[in-house]
Amino acid sequence: MNDANTFNPSRLILARERSGLTKRSLAERVGLTPKTISNLEKGEHFSIDSINAISDRIGYPVSFFFKSDQEKPMEEDASFRSFSRVTATQKNSALAAGAYAFMVSDWISQKFHLPDSAIPDLGAYSPDLAAQMLRKEWGLGNRPVKNMIHLLESKGVMVFSLAEENAQVNAFSCWQRAEKPFVFLNSFKSAESSRFDAAHELGHLVLHKNKENKGKEAEHQADTFASEFLMPSRSILSRCGGIKTLRSVLKEKQYWFVSAFALTFKLHKVGLLTDWAYRALCIEMSQKGYRKKEPIPGVHEKSQVLKKILDQMRGNGKSISCIADDLSLPEKEIAKLFFNIATVAVPNTKKIEPSSSPPPKLRLIK
Template sequence: MHNGKRLAAARKRRKITAKSLAELCELSPVTITRLEADQNAADPATIERIAEALGYPFDYFTLPDPPALSAQQVSFRSLTNMSAKEREAAFAAGGAGVEMFRWAEELYELPALDLPDLRADAEYSPESAAVALRAHWQLGDRPIPAVLKLFEAKGIRILGLSEDTKNVDAFSFWMDDVPYMFLNSFKSAERNLFDACHELGHLAMHRHGTMGGGREAENEANAFASAFLMPQSDIMAHVPRFIDIKVILRLKRRWKVSAMALAYRLRQLGMLTEWQHRTLCIQLGKLGYRSDEPEGIDRETSVVWSQILADLWSKRETKESIAKAIKLPLDEVDGLIRGLLAQEQPADNRLAAMEAKPALRLVK
């Protein structure tokens, strides 16, 4: 017996319409629609044709319902530019990511959650929420040396996205009291880290039913990310009174942010006038800093997934083991950790790499 929700999830993940899938399988669009609604029972041969057309394992379509996400549950970094097809594909990726982590949790003891509730509608503004979270995590006001490593250590489940578009650059959600964060490596490393802190703001401030809260919530998450990465006290201590483009390009590396983000933070804190800020942005744009980050920082990687894969490699297993375990195509598993790993090491160095780091504990 097939699962219609699985069929719909796989189709949406591949970003094709029911009509297009029907043409690929030489079926009628009505048949696909009825199969997705579980109004018709499909024979194995039909599911084989659909599985082949979508590039999914046959067994995927026989599993129980996938984790379901809704627009109210998910925070998207750039919802206004996103098409419905892109949004549905991201929802499907989110569900697959939850299943991938559930697989990991059965084998490994992952870090416990340590993320306080800092709702923006309570006593916290975005700025004070960022200060409070830094205090809770005992970070002081210094720059954070490894942002993704910190988030993972605090129990946030981080995965990547294979979407080759800036329209889906990051999103996050809570499911079963577990926070998930998905990051697209399409942008620069600096902007990727800002996206991660933006999503952290949503997870901390908008947990209770307001993840999809529109422009106000997005502005709050942006303000949180700016304050979390660039604490006011540290800015005041290291930014000189006279600020020019050389100062921006030198100090942006201290906080691992884009040049534009640092300039905006300085304007926000009253250290630049509106005219000075506009002038600096024009200069930065001419140098290519509006859409990219020339001579940027190295991209941060996932400690959790690096260690999981190192453990698999030590047993002569690969990402295919994950794909087979959760009945996903290998390209989907690869997409969920793309951009979160350093370039793969030669096989004879993988075990040594694993032993060089504290390994995740296996679940007994």
């Protein structure tokens, strides 16, 4: 642990990894030698001039590097979609974003009352049965989930966006201190894919809290859970018996708020499409480019919790710069976590001071 007057090498590593830089690339950007960066990250040969140069080039407040050690998601605990295609640099950057989300979440928890976690451990059940049980426990019946992010937040999950401009880091989930669940979603994907990712990560949270959450089998289980959670088999069987054409698939997918491919896969899984019909539809959709661009796209879901917090702050003449100042974080990094809803800066006249009154409750709508 480091006090406020001591340089903290772990903070430099965190900022470098979040910036997607190696020691060599950081050295080149700053005009230092790789040996200098290596020494700084070991806590050796400290130089305030070097820290000032790094701060200036990567856009971090100098004070960031003198804060205490910061908890971040552990690689072994975080579930990444497309894990095998995620490079070490991409993985480290996403995990560093998770560390910043932990900081922001702790800041929010000090000032606002949020729902406690209602994510059960269903690891003893099959993915399909776990999805059915959770739907029943949450009173969803067999109807479509209107908004996955709002639903997760109402059950105590902190949901943040990942502004990663690549297709490899789809999403990931983790637990903070084994108590608070987090889900991170890539904001550059289609609305339908992001919804499925959210359900997929919910699958990891309920199925793999105390089990292995990596590998093909774990990913398959989370996919199976997501499919059943978003499109309950009982409802699909009762509603979709007559679906045979792409036109009918595109119409029905809007009811469930899922991708055309996800619905087609589900129809085949429950036996409503033969192998031949399933292959024919997949070929037709691929030829039309639906793997890269979703037809009849839906609207991207955004965090309700973060929007309400920002609205309340703006009402008091404040912005995310208030959070940035308190946490010594770059404002741009907080904006990246906030689903692009914090792009307009409002002059920051003063910080939110601790209050003796109870923190305000945020009313969340599922």
